[in-house]
Amino acid sequence: MNSTPCPPLRRRAFLAQAAALGALPLAGARAAEPWPRRPIKWVVPYLAGTGPDTTARIVAEAAAKALGQPVVIDNRGGAGGNLGARQVAKAAPDGYTWIYSGSPMAASMRMYKSPGYDVFKDFRHVMGLTSADTVLIVHADSDIHTLDQLLGRMRAQPGKVDYASGGTGTPSHLGVEMLLSVAKAQALHVPYKGASEIVNAVLGQQVTFGAPISTVAYAN
Template structure:
């Protein structure tokens, strides 16, 4: 063996046990889970359910930190700047992981700043209006929007979120002009629908269900292709005549770029174990979301497909932050 070959082999032998040992010992302390939306919303609720189960799997505490604002972008920037040691991870949504980079020049790059781990859930939304609203169906609301262009408004948790882009797709499909009003989080927007200060919002079912059941909100449509078991009397957008409006939010897990491969593999192994838990699956189902896990490549492929779908509407309507 040449001297150069001997040195290379020695370096590899020295490095491999170190990384293997790091993965074996990982995690040796609590992990930080960066959530890009305020407490109380669907993303936060889902994150805490997942975080608790992941912590049980790891045998370590998972500390949730909420960094809200700009449709999830503020939290993503914060997460991207954390040390790539496997002790910080974040949840991406449709807005923060897919559409925000299409809308404006972001201070983070999903391809360069993050390591994909897995998609953990997808879930359609329910379109709701306040109890005092005169609209009983999506068709009635569309008719009013056509009669009074720009008078009606809809809310969202920020520019580029699913609620925002679903409203943009409604404007496109129905040839109407309903004004978008962005908020810091979906919970704040929903509160204004409840107070009849906003006309409508497309919101994750768990946030709306208690208010629908109490009679404080009226559900007009569900954005899935099939009806939701928890909203059995609510027609889908397909039934309302708008198959173009089928869509769902998504929730995915990402690590900062540069996490050592053995540590990332250990993290994903724990994620798979957590996501296969029957209790977690039921809790996600109760939230109106389908629990799942994918490979990192599977997550990348999903992001690419959704980017193509929403990129068209963003470009055509000139949506910018």
């Protein structure tokens, strides 16, 4: 399943946008203050070692060189990204706290009565970094080799075939649920905290299949 892609962000364009990042949340007299004057914290609401984390670290290195201040990654995985989003929503709007946002943040506005933030009011979106694909994987020793076989198993055993996602409301979870709806099949959802945990669950044969995200970075 492919998410809506964002236009490629080339290095020169990124550096220009990064230099302007700090001015966005400021208003009035504070907008004239030099920025940045201290390290910037970039909250990544995913586990270390995942696609978003790797992308953020690559971009953070380039941003640090462009801005002259360290950009420190703070991994806050869990709750489909809501833990990190809540933290940033409560942070001072001074340009020193960023968040690596994604579709789960927008989905939470529909899935939860009170996710702890408003994605439209509490954040200002600056630029796109990646496009992501959801892939389906099974253990190498599985007797399932095609999508048709997997769907056939789920139809034959409704609710007994389990799968691992990156968490409730994440693209991997919603992508599989859309597939199940279209295919008129059923499966048991087992939420994990990221792609690495999904892969480990499949390798350990804790679930029948997994739906990790494969991220393609646009920051060159």
